Amino acid sequence: MxxxxxxxxxxxxxxxxxxxxxxxxxxxxxxxxxxYPDARAELDFADAYQLLVATVLSAQTTDVRVNGVTPTLFARYPDARALAAADRAEVETIVQPTGFFRAKTDSLLRLASALVERFDGQVPGRLRDLVTLPGVGRKTANVVLGNAFGVPGxxxxxxxxxxxxxxxxxxxxxxxxxxxxxxxxxxxxxxxxxxxxxxxxxxxxxxxxxxxxxxxxxxxxxxxxxxxxxxxxxxxxxxxxxxxx
Known part of the structure; x- marks a missing residue:
């Protein structure tokens, strides 16, 4: 309707x-x-990059498990440029508790590379740009827009x-x-x-x-x-x- x-x-x-x-x-x-006056996105994040990565990792697992691995992941790879240059085996080891870790590692590395190559390492703040990124659909894009950029979705x-x-x-x-x-x-x-x-x-x-x-x-x-x-x-x-x- x-x-x-x-x-x-x-x-x-x-x-x-x-x-x-x-x-x-x-x-x-x-x-x-x-x-629920405290309702919010239950993935822990400090900026749009962290929320985007955490949301990609949240596929077919729980926010609790994602929140358990992202502190280590973000300490090691604090931005898209660092993640794009990451050692695949190391990323797989970090994200393994979230399940489907090989596929998720591939998604994260391709996502980070696209951010570097097409958006100078920054997460774009428009739906039409976000959905062109590897592994990012409307659901993920709206999570990031609404909770990191303040764009309703x-x-x-x-x-x-x-x-x-x-x-x-x-x-x-x-x-x-x-x-x-x-x-x-x-x-x-x-x-x-x-x-x-x-x-x-x-x-x-x-x-x-x-x-x-x-x-x-x-x-x-x-x-x-x-x-x-x-x-x-x-x-x-x-x-x-x-x-x-």
């Missing part, structure tokens, strides 16, 4: 009017923002996509379509924090398996209520305080 759909009254996934869907979506966001990871569908904000599976349909429901300025808040909620409460419905602050607004445990006491025990290791 696009912003034009809201104006024209096009069908929504839940059968609500576009205006009703927009109002419900924004109310959900407000309540979740109150639940929606990060459609597995948590965000799952919650957007459970909330009835979209029926799409394609991440780009999810990004566009959800983006039409919210002011652009909210996109980055919306992403962080939904990812927090997906990791802590609205799990892929057995979500803690009975302990969810937006249960009354969620079309998928009842997918998981509805008993308040049992649901409380399903809550997590942070991302999995």
């Amino acid at each position: 696009s912003s034009d759909d809201v104006k024209t009254g096009a069908p929504t996934p839940t059968g609500e009017t576009p205006l009703a869907l927009t109002r419900r979506a924004r109310r959900i966001y407000r309540l979740l923002a109150q639940r 929606i990060t459609v990871d597995t948590h965000f996509g799952r919650l957007a569908r459970r909330f009835g904000w979209t029926s799409q599976d394609d991440p780009v379509k999810v990004e566009h349909e959800v983006g039409a429901l919210f002011p652009r300025k909210d996109w980055t924090q919306l992403s962080n808040v939904l990812i927090f909620h997906g990791r802590r409460t609205c799990h892929a398996r057995n979500p803690a419905c009975g302990a969810c602050p937006v249960a009354s607004l969620c079309p998928a209520y009842g997918t998981g445990e509805t008993d308040p006491d049992k649901a409380q025990k399903l809550l997590r305080s942070g991302p999995r290791a």
Whole structure:
């Protein structure tokens, strides 16, 4: 659904009017923002280079594992030029705990080389430039833009996509379509924090398996209520305080 759909009254996934869907979506966001006032990207980083590298490493692993290796990686290779000239075997040894370490090492070395060759070693601050880099898609680009550059973007990871569908904000599976349909429901300025808040909620409460419905602050607004445990006491025990290791 696009912003034009809201104006024209096009069908929504839940059968609500576009205006009703927009109002419900924004109310959900407000309540979740109150639940997670400290929501942020959970990868540790000091600048755009570090966030870009950490996000590439986070594929098919946890932020906790990535945060465990990046201090060593960044101490050894503090910028793109250093990483581009790195010894492959040494990088593989450092990133091995994140899994798929040979493929990830290849991605990092190609990424660093592209940054040096095409952007003078600096991470570009535009989506159209970021997505031309090896191993960088829209999800990674939006993480970097939103959290390192302050450029609003929606990060459609597995948590965000799952919650957007459970909330009835979209029926799409394609991440780009999810990004566009959800983006039409919210002011652009909210996109980055919306992403962080939904990812927090997906990791802590609205799990892929057995979500803690009975302990969810937006249960009354969620079309998928009842997918998981509805008993308040049992649901409380399903809550997590942070991302999995």
